[in-house]
Amino acid sequence: MKPRRFDYVRPDSADEAVAVLAEYGEDASVLAGGQSLMAMLNLRLAEPAVLIDIASLKELDYIRVGDGKVEVGAAVTQNRLKDWPELAGKLPLLAAALPFVGHFQTRNKGTVCGSIAHADPSSEIPLVLATLGGEVVLRSHRDARVLAAADFQRGTLTTAREPDELIMAVRFPLQPTGRVAFREVARRHGDFAIIAVAACVDDGDTVRIGIGGVADRPAARRASAAAAKDIFESLAFELKGYDDLHASARLRRDLLRRIGPVVVEEALRCAA
């Protein structure tokens, strides 16, 4: 189908984008890569009065390292981050997960921050952000604020972003070790994950575990290396799972119980 009519605005700066957002608030949608939003517009699942296109804002097209974090601006595409030469060294979990994000063709346009903004419970980038304990940088005409990933994503396609706030960037904390593993189950490579499991070993004896696709948002947990493989029995029931076209809640729980320990084992087996 074709989108309903909307006013299209392409600001020349982030300041301008924030000003336009202040003017229209809830009536506006921010368009970055459009790999979810454009599909929703075409299907008329989204009907904003105003579309604010930030995809070509050069000032938001940056990857910056500092203060123990990697900051990724709102115009950075998923393939640009995936091909960033320092990614595997600084954020090995994200390097392992990014090839699963959509397809080669959608990653060329889809943005890192757009995936965070869309907040699909099965998405890989929000899962990695939650697992690593990252942050979302927001700006409005009123103020600027930084939210922890756990406070940002509230539920299925629901975030703490106020209607007049623009996501400027996301920040991933640098990972202390390269001991990571990531797996997901999908009907076809690049399709929505039925479940996704991430694990990374912190310095010392702690394993961070992230689970996507089971609950209404990514679940992040920490466990000791000795206990990490055993948390999935209880976690599967705690997270409940949901039924959709692709899988039942029961299948999701079952997959988690089977794949969770495998992913933890893979991360622990990685050379330090």
Next chain:
Amino acid sequence: MRRVNKDERARISFTLNGRAVAGDAESRMLLTDFLRYVVGATGTHVGCEHGVCGCCTVLIDGAAVRGCLTLAVQAEGRAVTTVEALASPDGSLSALQQAFQQHHALQCGFCTPGILMSFTDYLARNPHPTEDEIRKVLSGHLCRCTGYAGIVAAVLAVSSNLP
């Protein structure tokens, strides 16, 4: 700041296959519709119109993207490349197109323009992909005729002749 209101038709211009093109479009017009109905470049096909099937894949500034998930107004000032650019002006096919022909990589041909554009971008970045890598790129396309085997064979064949 560029602005196109909903009741307005804006003049949109960009480069299509090396030539300047222009036309009028509403803000909501998709790039696919602009190419097909305004410019008359019907090589780009439209399948699902929500980014799943990959038929409409074109290159924008060299990168393979979904034409149906792009607004015409977003192509302003960009270089758009479509399947029409692959063959030479005399009609002789590109190496990738020839390989598709030789390996029966198409039957009805509806999905073919998008797949050709995807691999035009991908092989420029990775001229010697493994079969697994080819299949991952191909996961962004739906083909209901071939079962994909011929497409994989065609891409492997053309990559073996690349420097």
